Amino acid sequence: MSPTDAPRQTTKLGAYRRAFAYFAPDWPWIATLVALIGVSVGVGLLEAWPLAILVDTVLAEDPKRGWLHGYFLAVLPKDRIGQLFGLVVIGLALQVVGYSAWMGRMMINYYLNYWGTTRVRADLFGKLQRLDLGYHQTRPQGDSIYRLTTDAFGPWGIVDIIIGTSVAAVTLTVMTTILLSRSPPLTFAAYSVAPLILWSNWRFGMKIHKRALESKQVDADLTAHIQQAIMRVPLAQAFRREPSEFERFEQAVARSVKALLRLNWQEQLYPLARDLILSLGSAIILGYGGWLVYRDQFLAPVAGGMTVGALMIFMDYLRKLWDPLKWLAEFFSKVRTFEAAARRVFFVLDTPEAIRDRPDAAPLPPKPRLLTLDHVTFGYLPGRVVLDDVTATIAPGEMAAFVGPSGTGKSSLLKLMLRFHDPLGGALRLDGQDIRDVKLADLRAHFAFVTQENLMLPASVAENIAYGRPAASRGDIERAAALAGAAAFIDAIPQGYDAILSEGGANLSGGQRQRLAIARALLSEAPFLALDEPTSALDPQNEMMLVGTLHRLKRRRTILLVTHRLNSVVDCDRVFVMDAGRIVERGTHAELLARNGVYARLWRQESSETAPEPQRPFAVAAAPGRKAKKRVIEQ
Structure with a gap:
């Protein structure tokens, strides 16, 4: 990929905007979630008041009253026993409502997480399907798997953190207002440690972001290594390389563990520093608040002073105050981890598609057509040409073969025909129309492709x-x-x-x-059959059977055959002999033998007999949860 084709960098604001866009279809659920959050916040503010009213008003010899006391007592009986049991019922009801709202919030969170992440994965998987082979061949499959399975949670993480932090900000604002109405000096004392919290957030946020990016990349590398190692198991067994493979696996796991530990150290040092700071704040509030109660109730009693019930409300709010304060303080360190994951997803989504429909691409219904290779030049790497000025014409219904030694560009020609890649020079044409000017789906509908991998x-x-x-x-x-x-x-x-x-x-x-x-x-x-080394794993009997089949399909389909086994091309209408990326000879089998050139030399070198390949026993794959049965089939 050239620098001009590099993916555009998503800004921080852009990443957040794109993350929220995945959850736009769920706005009714988000609105319900916001409503439940409001209920939770309200319950949280009220749940300590029944006990405070009981202490300061119902059981006190000198009842203290306030506007909230009045609202609670207005719905209760006038006698103290009735008020006592009434406050118990109100407290229980607040707990039930609070827990129910919490459960509803959690279920909506799960719903939003799963369906939003499904949309992210669908976009990412679709993009990976559209990216050309050059992208996939230069990146480990494990990296793409990791982005689909793990990084895809990044957008939801951003949304979740922002919603949670917004709730924390609202809660903190309301609580602070109430605390200021009770005791401004005590409230200011509570916030005396705020600068230390902000410093710890800035200090550890940068390190956690850096370590999170490093850890994700190492984890993606480990996923790729494991996938490749499993694929190499037969090779390792054949060459007795199990100890070496195990050592490489241990090294890859060790790199992942070290990266995770570096991240975990920062993730744990940050809460330690934060909690030490908050503990200091709690000690200040407890000491100062206790002294205010002692002063206003015992040392020099004053009307409207600090009471035991008011201190209980204050301490309850302070306990709840630290949680939203933590959310705000940890916002950057938390959101950066999910931002890093989301950016890895958006990086792929923003990767330009080298092979795509042009804006004016024309439809091309599948039917037999004239295939022309018009001075085609191609290479996978800059400065290294695989195909050099290849020109050929194949009429509808013909059977044409491209033969020659390995590495001469035969298979690359087939990939160009299906637009897995585009040529660097020249063009491939169907009925004279450049295949880059037609819809990609219509082009590929013309071809049935048999690859060497036989997936x-x-x-x-x-x-x-x-x-x-x-x-x-x-x-x-x-x-x-x-x-x-x-x-x-x-x-x-x-x-x-x-x-x-x-x-x-x-x-x-x-x-x-x-x-x-x-x-x-x-x-x-499909009107074209493109076969890449179709007889390489066949015994002579089945090879001749396939060649006979292809011969019978002549005139009904255009057959494009890439092979190094010349026995398969004897009946071809055209044989193109390739060497060093160029067509050096062309003609029928008889014409090329009569020419006594490259093809004739290859023909003389080829063995006329091929030993049949031993057939492997066929094992019927087990259904999930059932033990496999191995049945040997005699061929």
Whole structure:
């Protein structure tokens, strides 16, 4: 990716705005959440008053009254016993309402979290699907998995922290107002430690943000390493490299643990410093408040002075005051962790799509068309050309092959035809129209592609064959399997076409996977069949069967064959011989042999016999929660 194609950097405000946008469809739930928060705050402010009224008014010899006392006592009987039990009932009711509001808040939080994060993941997954192969091939899969599974919670974390901090700010404002009305000096004493809290927040916030970014990257690297290590298990076993792989795994885990510990140290040092500061504040309030009660009630009694009940209200509010104060003080340190995760998501979402529809892209309904390679030049890395001035024409219904040694750009040509990449120079055309000028979905609907990897899904055999045409009938699926030479081994499998393949088709041999991939392509209604080394894992008998199938499909579909096995191209209408990224010879099999050039030399070098590949036993994949049964199938 060139510097000009780098993703734009999202500003802090922009990241927060984008995070909230994911939850805009849930505004009724957010409004309900705000209402429940208001109820919780109100209950929190009132729940200490029944006890204070009981102490200062109902049980006191000299009852003290205030406007809130009057509201509470107005609904209670006039006798003290009735007031006592009435205050108990009011206190219980406040607790029930408070806990119910809290439960409602939690359930709405879960709802918003899950559905909002689902939208984030949907956007991120869709973006990853649209990004070109160049993006995916230069980044570990584990990094993308980590962004989808973990970083996707970043936007909700931002929303949750901002909502929680806003609630804390409202609560703090109301409580401070009430405390000032009771005793301004005591309230000022409570806030005497605020500068220390702000300092600790600034000091640790920067370090936590830095450590959080570092830890997330190391965790993403660990996820990628684990995925790659699991894929290398057969290789490690074959070359007795298990100790080396285990050592690499331990090193990767150790790096993750060290990064987490560095983050955890900062995350724990910050609360320690904060709580020590708050403890100092609590000691100041308890000492000063106790002295005020002693002064106003015993030393020099005054009307409207500090009472035991008022001190209880004050201490309850102070206890609740610290929680919103912590929310405000920790806002930056908390939100930066989620901001770091959200930025990693937005980085991918903002990555330019190298392969995308042009604004004026034209529709192109699938049908047989003339394929032209017009002076095509291509390379994966700057300064390194893989295809150099390649020109060829393939008519509808023809069977054309690109042959030559490995590394000559044959497979790259097929990837260009499906616009997995765009050429650096020249153009590929369908009926004379540059494929970059047509809709990408329409272009790819023209091609059924068989890759060298032969990817299999953890689904039934039938579903794997019908992946490109899900609505295909069972009869069509079975005919495609027969044409690909797969019917015999499928029929021998327990459960046949309904048998479940394990992940990656690991319970199939390489040849079986290849035949299923070819059946998948044959079932497609695409006018072009593009096959990359389709016979590489087939024995001679099945190779000839496939070649016969392709020969019968001539004139009905255009067949593009990339192979190094020249036995497969004898009946091709056109054979393009490639070397060092260029077409050095072209013609039919007979014409190229008569020319006695590169193709003729390759033909003489190729062995006429290929030993059949031993077939692996097929193990039917177990259903979830059930033990797998291994059944050996004789081929």
